[in-house]
Amino acid sequence: MGTEVVVEGLTKSFGKQNVWQDVTLTLPAGEVSVMLGPSGTGKTVFLKSLIGLLKPERGRVLIDGVDMVNSPERDIYETRKLFGLMFQDGALFGSMSLFDNIAFPLREHTRKKETEIRRVVMERMEMVGLLGAEGKLPGEISGGMRKRAGLARALVLDPQIILCDEPDSGLDPVRTAYLSQLLIDLNAQIDATMLIVTHNLDIAATVPDNMGMLFRRNLVTFGPREVLLTSDEPVVAQFLGGRREGPIGMSEEKDAATLAREQRTSTSYAPRVLAPQLEPSPGLPPRAAVLRRRERVLAMLPHLPEPARDAILRSYAPAGTAGGAVS
Ligand SMILES: Nc1ncnc2c1ncn2[C@@H]1O[C@H](COP(=O)(O)OP(=O)(O)OP(=O)(O)O)[C@@H](O)[C@H]1O
Ligand SMILES: [Mg+2]
Secondary structure (H helix, E strand, C coil): CCCCEEEEEEEEEECCEEEEEEEEEEECCCCEEEEECCCCCCHHHHHHHHCCCCCCCEEEEEECCEECCCCCHHHHHHHHCCEEEECCCCCCCCCCCHHHHHHHHHHHHCCCCHHHHHHHHHHHHHHCCCCCCCCCCHHHCCHHHHHHHHHHHHHCCCCCEEEEECCCCCCCHHHHHHHHHHHHHHHHHHCCEEEEECCCHHHHHHCCCEEEEEECCEEEEEEEHHHHHCCCCHHHHHHHHCCCCCCEECCEECCHHHHHHHHHHCCCCCCCCCCCCCCCCCCCCCCCHHHHHHHHHHHHHHHCCHHHHHHHHHHHCCCCCCCCCCC
């Protein structure tokens, strides 16, 4: 089962530049979470901080009792093995075949025999739909295939925590839809805790159990998908609606005058329709996190805004009743 990741009061700067401050959230065990945020708000820095590759100045990242910020390097190194990381740029070795790229973490971090390595690599390649492409070089395949190879490589060490940095960038809409399904199917198969950084609104609407957003050096919000998808928080609504109007500008932040002018002229927007979350493909086991999440979210209910509360109750109502689930 996936491992819970507890982030407490995390603050990261590079020199004088503060990237974000006081970020606190919990990635619930085995659930899928998405982190949104305009370019440059520190999403990649956040992922790297979770696995201890970057060191925030303040705060803690707790995984099975190990603090990825402050624990001894030896403990951090061991705990890092729980992670599978899919980098933003794929980060494949150009001179190695896909097979060797995907086998790399096994050869580096385990003493497995070649026959066992072959079994694991082929199994993961099948999972991401790359069987038959073992011998290809990264330069000989499409961007979408490279993405999936990066995902397969992130999976070979049986990670309990999977971090994906913009897995959809450069993919066409159909491939992105396949990727969304692949992420949910993966979660059903291995019950790993997953955090996906993406700008893709379809993924945000249909894949995660939870969503968060970084903006102006802060975690604006983190919570159940229903909360963000029904939010009228200006920055969240603007981002999820893909609109120009709102606090986010081309250079991330708009000047106050433009914002004030917009607010005088803007009309209210139609409420978003909450798309149902994707289910695992037929034949796969149900996602183990679903029941745990249900209890967790129902316990939060009294503290949630009304639209989110309604959406959650509708999704959990037995099918066939008046407010039945729309899935
Ligand atoms: N190693 C580093 N040294 C100095 N500054 C850095 C370093 N890594 C990132 N930064 C800065 O931190 C900020 C956040 O960068 P980050 O890559 O995390 O953004 P992002 O949210 O992932 O953006 P995008 O959506 O474009 O990928 C940027 O201003 C970046 O220049
Ligand atoms: Mg990034």
